[in-house]
Amino acid sequence: MNVVLDNLDVFGSGLWTTLKLTALSFLLALGIGVVVATARVSPAAPLRAAGLAYVETVRNTPPLVLLFLFVYGLPKTGVKYSLFISAVLVLGGYTGAFVAEALRSGISAVPIGQAEAARSLGLTFTKTLRYVVLPQAFRTVIPPLGALLSALVRNTSLAAPIGVLELTARAGQLNTTDPNPVWIYLAAAAAYMVVTLPLGAVTRLVERRVAVAR
Amino acid sequence: MSATVLYDEPGPRARVWIAVGTVVGLGLVGLLIAVAVVRLSSHHQLDRAHWTFVTDPTILRFLAFGLLNTLKVAAVAGALSLTIGCLLAVCRLAPAAVLRVAAATYTHFWLSIPVLLLIYFIGLGLPTMGLDLPVFWFLVLGLTLYNSAVFAEIFRTGVVSLHSGQREAAAALGLGFWQTMRLVLLPQAIRRMVPSLVSQYVVLLKDSSLGFVLPYPELFRRGQTTGQYAQSVLQAYVVVAVVYIAVNASLSYLARRLEARQRRPGARVPAEASIALNPLVVGANLSTPAA
Numbered sequence: 001m002n003v004v005l006d007n008l009d010v011f012g013s014g015l016w017t018t019l020k021l022t023a024l025s026f027l028l029a030l031g032i033g034v035v036v037a038t039a040r041v042s043p044a045a046p047l048r049a050a051g052l053a054y055v056e057t058v059r060n061t062p063p064l065v066l067l068f069l070f071v072y073g074l075p076k077t078g079v080k081y082s083l084f085i086s087a088v089l090v091l092g093g094y095t096g097a098f099v100a101e102a103l104r105s106g107i108s109a110v111p112i113g114q115a116e117a118a119r120s121l122g123l124t125f126t127k128t129l130r131y132v133v134l135p136q137a138f139r140t141v142i143p144p145l146g147a148l149l150s151a152l153v154r155n156t157s158l159a160a161p162i163g164v165l166e167l168t169a170r171a172g173q174l175n176t177t178d179p180n181p182v183w184i185y186l187a188a189a190a191a192y193m194v195v196t197l198p199l200g201a202v203t204r205l206v207e208r209r210v211a212v213a214r
Numbered sequence: 215m216s217a218t219v220l221y222d223e224p225g226p227r228a229r230v231w232i233a234v235g236t237v238v239g240l241g242l243v244g245l246l247i248a249v250a251v252v253r254l255s256s257h258h259q260l261d262r263a264h265w266t267f268v269t270d271p272t273i274l275r276f277l278a279f280g281l282l283n284t285l286k287v288a289a290v291a292g293a294l295s296l297t298i299g300c301l302l303a304v305c306r307l308a309p310a311a312v313l314r315v316a317a318a319t320y321t322h323f324w325l326s327i328p329v330l331l332l333i334y335f336i337g338l339g340l341p342t343m344g345l346d347l348p349v350f351w352f353l354v355l356g357l358t359l360y361n362s363a364v365f366a367e368i369f370r371t372g373v374v375s376l377h378s379g380q381r382e383a384a385a386a387l388g389l390g391f392w393q394t395m396r397l398v399l400l401p402q403a404i405r406r407m408v409p410s411l412v413s414q415y416v417v418l419l420k421d422s423s424l425g426f427v428l429p430y431p432e433l434f435r436r437g438q439t440t441g442q443y444a445q446s447v448l449q450a451y452v453v454v455a456v457v458y459i460a461v462n463a464s465l466s467y468l469a470r471r472l473e474a475r476q477r478r479p480g481a482r483v484p485a486e487a488s489i490a491l492n493p494l495v496v497g498a499n500l501s502t503p504a505a
Contacts, residue, residue, distance in 0.1 A: 043224065044235035050243050060462035061455045062420035065434055069455065072441075073448035077257045150326075157328035161427060168331050181339035189327045189335075196326040 003180045004187040014170030015191050021087055021156040021166055022195075026149055028092025033099025040104055051100070058097035063158055066090050071162045087159035095152050102148065106141035107133060139210045146203025150196050167191055259448055267444035268453060280436030281457060287350060287432060288419040291357035295418065296411075298358065299365025304395050306370050317366065324363035330424050332356050337428045353425040353432075361418050368410045372403030405476055412469035416462045423458075433457060 004011070039051035058066070067090045071083065081089065110133050118132040160169035171188040175181055224232060254260045267273050305317035324332075333356040340352070347355075376399055384394040404411075423434035433454055441450030 042235070043228075043232045044239050046236055046239035046243060050239065056463065057459060060416065060420075060459040060466075062423040062434060062458060064423045064426070065437075065451060065455050065458060068434075068438070069448070069451040073451050076259055076448045077253045079253070154326075154328040157330040160330065168328060168334065171331070172334060175338060179338075179342075181335060181342060185331060185335035185339055188331055192328060192331065193323075193326045197322070200322075200326075 003174065003178045004183050007174055010170050010174060011167070011187060011191055014165065014167035014188075015195075017084075017164065017166040018153070018156050018192075019195070021084070021091065021159060021164070022149070022153050024088045025091035025095060025156070026152055028088060029095035029099050029148070029152070032093060032096025033103055036096065036100035037103035037107075040100065041107065055097045055100055058094055059101075063090065063094045063155060064161070066094060067158055067162055083159075083162055083164050087156070087162065087164050091152065091155060091159070095148060095155070098148050098151075099145065102141055102144040103137070106137035106144070109140045110136045139207075142207050142210065143203060146199065146207070150199050150203075153195050153199065154192065264446045264449050267440060267446055267450070270444075273440055273444065277433070277436055277440060277453070277457075280431060280433040281461075283350075283430065284419065284422050284432040284434075285461075287353050287357070287422045287425065287430070288415075291354045291361065291422070292415055292418055294354065294358045295361035295365050298362035300369055300400070302362060302366035303369035303373065304392075304400075306366065307373060307395070309391055321363040321366050324360050325367070329356060329360045329421055330427070332360060333424050333427060349425070349428040349430045352428055353422065353430045356424070357418055357421060360421075361414065364414050364417075365411070368407050368414060369400070369403060371410075372407035373399050375406065376402055408473050408476070409469060412465060416465055419462060419465070420458065 036051045036054055039047040040055070042048060042051075067087065070090050071086050074080070114132055114136065115128055118128040123131065156166055157168040159166055160172065163169070165173070167188055171184050175184050251260070258264070302317045302321060305313040306321070308314055308317075333353065336352045336356050337349070340346070373395075380398055380402065381394060384398040389397065422432055425432050426435035426438065429435055437450045437454030440453075441447040444450065
């Protein structure tokens with residue numbers, strides 16, 4: 001117990017790094033997700049293929065392999081970033097594939113009659129998407145995006161084995177200097193829960209606020 | 215909704231634009247590949263010497279047993295998680311409040327902490343508490359605790375998404391809660407959730423790579439060792455990634471085949487179920503009725 005109370009600042013700095021990692025990767029993931037989802041529904045076949053290849057490759061590889069490839073493999077070709085930036089790029093790229101799929105299935109979940117009605121009113125492709133389909137798609141997408149954000153918070157722990165000093169790495173560090181795994185890891189788990197549990201509650205709240213009655 | 219509703223059949227001008235987009239898209243992809251190849255070869259990463267380990271029978275055997283270990287852990291943890299997840303889902307819908315609260319607490323707890331943290335805790339903490347198992351079982355334990363919670367959410371979502379008439383009809387026939395679950399609701403829910411279950415199984419298989427911290431000699435760990443031994447770090451990770459992609463993509467392919475075979479007239483999966491294809495989407499509310 002003391003090992004936790006004496007080292008609250010260590011947990012705090014770990015949690016802060018975890019939060020920074022999460023925020024930056026999620027922004028990147030949203031950007032990648034929008035681009036890839038657009039590519040996947042575009043009329044140009046090579047773009048669709050490229051989008052599909054990206055999603056399938058990234059989703060079927062363990063994020064840990066991607067991280068190690070990026071951190072230990074790419075420097076062999078002269079591409080080298082700081083550990084933190086590497087973690088942001090890989091986690092953002094990984095989550096981006098899932099965001100793309102969530103956005104795409106959000107569009108598919110809008111009943112076909114909505115687009116048909118918009119088209120028969122004479123709205124163009126852009127206007128159909130902008131005024132009719134996307135506003136409805138965003139609402140369907142909020143719960144999956146919330147789940148992805150919560151998963152991302154937890155996935156930032158993967159940055160620990162490559163040496164980013166986030167929450168999991170800090171716990172490991174403490175445990176080597178002052179072995180007391182039970183208390184140290186319980187405290188780390190509690191710190192993660194402080195982030196993930198409210199996140200789930202907020203997602204549910206937003207979901208209820210913007211829900212469309214169909 | 216098929217994307218074709220979004221725009222008219224392309225006319226001559228639109229076709230030109232699509233052609234331009236196609237050329238630009240191909241050019242971009244080609245450019246990326248060219249840059250990668252130039253970069254790799256200028257740093258001698260495409261040299262034969264860096265790839266010969268792929269033909270070394272000893273190394274191949276070493277990696278093959280790594281893959282076998284990965285599959286073994288995924289099979290055992292998968293079977294356990296599915297069973298426990300199914301039980302948890304039933305408990306969460308049970309009439310007894312104690313069961314509901316207990317199952318919900320279990321699920322929410324494991325879903326809110328990272329699996330890696332859990333595996334570190336198991337590997338470092340349990341032996342100090344006098345529980346010393348082979349690392350295989352440590353990894354199975356870690357993966358099962360987390361994935362049983364995810365599977366529970368998937369099963370529950372499946373049951374909740376069924377039409378209420380199913381439950382009402384079962385009640386009208388005089389079936390009790392457990393009978394309704396076992397004979398009426400679960401069989402339909404499982405069939406409906408096959409895509410999500412398989413996606414989550416792929417996640418479980420990928421998460422088995424976390425066993426490298428224990429260390430459990432699975433594919434990723436062995437790839438790491440191979441890379442250091444053969445002095446081909448980049449190449450070893452690429453090979454490992456390709457193997458993971460091959461295994462997971464064939465799993466997903468099998469699942470699609472299975473789903474197509476099971477889809478019979480009158481047993482249509484609602485559009486919302488496609489959201490559930492996303493393995494990370496747990497607790498997504500799929501209960502909104504199909505429009």
